[in-house]
Amino acid sequence: MFSSIAIIAAIAPLAFAHSHVDEIWANNIHYTGYNPNGFPPYPSNTPGWFTTNSGGNPLYPVNTTAIICGVGGSPANISAPVAAGGIVRARWWQPGEWPVSHHGPVLDYLAPCNGPCSKVNPESLKFVKIDQRGWLNTSTWQEGTWAADELRADDQSWNIKIPAGLKAGEYILRHEIIALHVAFEGGAGAEHYPQCINLKVTGSGTKTITGGVDARTFYRGDEPGLDIDIHTTNDHSGYVIPGPPVWSGAVKKDRSFEA
Numbered sequence: 001m002f003s004s005i006a007i008i009a010a011i012a013p014l015a016f017a018h019s020h021v022d023e024i025w026a027n028n029i030h031y032t033g034y035n036p037n038g039f040p041p042y043p044s045n046t047p048g049w050f051t052t053n054s055g056g057n058p059l060y061p062v063n064t065t066a067i068i069c070g071v072g073g074s075p076a077n078i079s080a081p082v083a084a085g086g087i088v089r090a091r092w093w094q095p096g097e098w099p100v101s102h103h104g105p106v107l108d109y110l111a112p113c114n115g116p117c118s119k120v121n122p123e124s125l126k127f128v129k130i131d132q133r134g135w136l137n138t139s140t141w142q143e144g145t146w147a148a149d150e151l152r153a154d155d156q157s158w159n160i161k162i163p164a165g166l167k168a169g170e171y172i173l174r175h176e177i178i179a180l181h182v183a184f185e186g187g188a189g190a191e192h193y194p195q196c197i198n199l200k201v202t203g204s205g206t207k208t209i210t211g212g213v214d215a216r217t218f219y220r221g222d223e224p225g226l227d228i229d230i231h232t233t234n235d236h237s238g239y240v241i242p243g244p245p246v247w248s249g250a251v252k253k254d255r256s257f258e259a
């Protein structure tokens, strides 16, 4: 009896686990992300935001604080240096691969902290979208190939280009996967997986972020990019990626950029 409870307790986090960002590279320096699942190793210093989202579960209502930087999101205590124009790479932890069923877009947002990101209130952040990628082609699956499939194929990882010429300072990078496998009418809804990362952008750039918005206003939930049955066809060439348009200050030349 006692031991079966212990076994259930041990496997439950895995059974319900979706994912979280476990590894981060910036300027080719490696960091371990915060692990919300309650087992080691805990990093002593990480630019990855802390959450209380044990199991990495999705399905946030799209207009609550949790959509900003995750359930119970609180700021990481260091900011990873990265040059403007440089690359941040995020790797999603999963016992195995990012789930094959979890097709959908990958999106990245950036907000200035106007001071140290370690002290920032997530509700004060004003984000712009810096890249997005949605449906890609009709190959491989009944639903076609999506950005999340590309992420899975690249070791569950995504490269994010920090806009060239961005003014030096501390910023929150909000990296997000949206899984659409149960987004159909009568399904549970689109699954949002946000992960915030503290960055210290360096260089002599002059571009400042203006026109950013609160992450709680990105999505409604009933727009065509979130309320969709992806299983009916492999051709979603008309797919409209949800959220605000890509910021004009983001240079659309990286493979991750697609307006």
Ligand SMILES: *[C@@H]1O[C@H](CO)[C@@H](O)[C@H](O)[C@H]1NC(C)=O
Residues within 6 Å of the ligand: 043, 044, 045, 046, 077, 078
């Ligand atoms: C970050 O938090 C960890 C865990 O509490 C602590 O060991 C570490 O010293 C902190 N680092 C900084 C730079 O505050």
Ligand SMILES: *[C@@H]1O[C@H](CO)[C@@H](O)[C@H](O)[C@H]1NC(C)=O
Residues within 6 Å of the ligand: 063
């Ligand atoms: C969030 O969305 C729900 C469902 O549409 C709505 O009832 C609620 O008023 C919204 N809350 C805010 C703060 O906008």
Ligand SMILES: *[C@@H]1O[C@H](CO)[C@@H](O)[C@H](O)[C@H]1NC(C)=O
Residues within 6 Å of the ligand: 136, 137, 139, 145, 149, 150
């Ligand atoms: C579809 O997209 C994937 C991911 O980018 C790529 O690997 C694959 O070659 C593409 N297939 C076709 C037929 O274009």
Ligand SMILES: [Cu+2]
Residues within 6 Å of the ligand: 018, 058, 102, 179, 191
């Ligand atoms: Cu899931």
